Amino acid sequence: MSEHIQLTGTVPASCNGKRLDQTLAELFPDYSRSRLKTWITEGCVVVDEKKVDKPRERVITGMVVEVNAEIVEEQRFAAQPMPLNIVYEDDDILVINKPHGLVVHPGAGTPDGTLLNALLHHFPAIDQVPRAGIIHRLDKDTTGLMVVAKTIPAQTHLVAAMQEREITREYEAVCNGPMTAGGHVDEPIGRHPTKRTHMAVVATGKPAVTHYRVAERFRNHTHLRLRLETGRTHQIRVHMAHLRHPLVGDHTYGGRPRPPQNASPELLEFLRGFRRQALHAARLSLHHPISGEWMSWDAPTPKDFLELLTMLRADRKAHPDE
Template sequence: MDEIYIHHNQDDNDDVHNPNSDNNESESASVNLLHIVTASQAGMRIDKLSAQVFGEFSRAQLQDWLKSGALTVNDSVVKPKYRVKADEQLQLQAQIESHSEDKPEDIALDIIYEDDTVLVINKPVGMVVHPGAGNPTGTLVNALLYHYPNQAQLPRAGLVHRIDKDTSGLLVIGKTKSAQLELQEQLKDKSVYRHYRCVVAGDQASLMRHRTIDAPIGRHRSQRTKMAVIGTGKPAVTHIQEITELSANYCLLDVCLETGRTHQIRVHLSHIGHPIIGDAVYGSKSQLRSGLDVAQRQAVIEFPRQALHAYCLGFIHPETGEEIEVTAPLPEDMQALVSILAEG
């Protein structure tokens, strides 16, 4: 997949992965804590005091509980800026859910952006996003659970969307349930935007004729592990924003997703006859074009994965409403491929 969103309460299908499936049974534990405000604590904001006295939970989680009414003052729901009085009772009654049996693993993360509610990761090539058949460990989810233990309380450790193992680039993760749900909604209403860079076989003039690719995508009729453009598929729209000529028959593209179907960019570019270099599933021999010298031909043939990178991600911050945009540079293997194709 190039990118798909994860949304609750939908049937499991090709485009949306149900985070509560795949044997990830939810387990829950009850929390029932009481704190009496002391004279020295009087006048403190409730969000500040709760973070102090219920320090085993993150501030973002406590903020969520204040909003939901799981954390109250004298049995009343109050706003985070409420200032407590001496002898008032802070009552925390909540259920903490653990949605996964996945194990924490000490795997380094390239963190591009982080605050109390949102995390953006630059996923390296070769990392699977979440455990599944054939990939029980070594995934982004395993890494998240190690570095951020509270993510175990969220479906899929807070994942909002995902990208393929051999596609590099940016992923946004919710650190609270409300942030995760809000970001999922933004994906649906397209206030989250995602830009990719990819190296394709094709001349600039031909690619200019396909600035918008509007073609439905569904499961391949005979090869069930593949996707294809088929009339019975689901709507899929890809926009080619920029075309940078590298040589007569190869270009670097800036691509924007309007929808998020499985393998969308790869399928669409292959469908118009301009496959991504290194794409073993959708590229085949059609990625070899004329005019290559020996070194360039070898670079194209031996490129070990689809030359596709999610370089730009924009969203509206679920807490502040601020417009956030983050970028990640091309990984070294794609930089080297671009350089050798552009030589001469």
């Protein structure tokens, strides 16, 4: 399935002498620069009735530009009826509170039963948007808020906002070990040199910045609030492990149970049974991609996370002198 796109515009004075790809980005801001550049190289762009296939071609004021292109669905995935916890929805975006255990996008080992499949059932027209409008992902066992674009213009603006760090994402987490103060981690993240399914702090990685502050201290754990500047794969998990404070339950990055001394049998059992990383996307704030309105949403802390905090508080109370 594909959608035909037909666009027409006149080169304004502000674009006189500029490259064609730069001019198209200004004339048609609802489409990404990479998509527009592809349309040029594929011969989908006509300037003053002459086909132009070089993005660097210069244009002058008054030229008439036409785009005739097809947006082809990248891959057909099945629509599946699945429950969605929708926090907000309008004609342009969806905000979802994702539960733990739900994979965001089909992949190796998870061909269906994902958030993408659920989105296709909830709003079938989203199959015209690349990746069904998914702008950013949460790991399978991370809970919390995600924004999804329902249209290509909304997706283009949200992706740009993400790249410009204009979308605020705040998390809460519980890490192993006592932390005395907040701070930030500014370390590049890339593929682990030997464990190809893992990420790591590596010199050749992409820039990654995580800010954190202490919300509550326990005997051998810390409740944190975190804010992402960038959105690398497993960023919070990798950065906290780099600080030698891996997240509770995150066995991939060293978060095996580390109970405090003389912990109760109940706490020991609870920590052994906490099988996911203690990480929750608690707040999402952004400018609406179409109206420009500043919007913010909060997701309540999930039950298992609250139970973890309750158990750690009980342990602290039982050992007031430590």
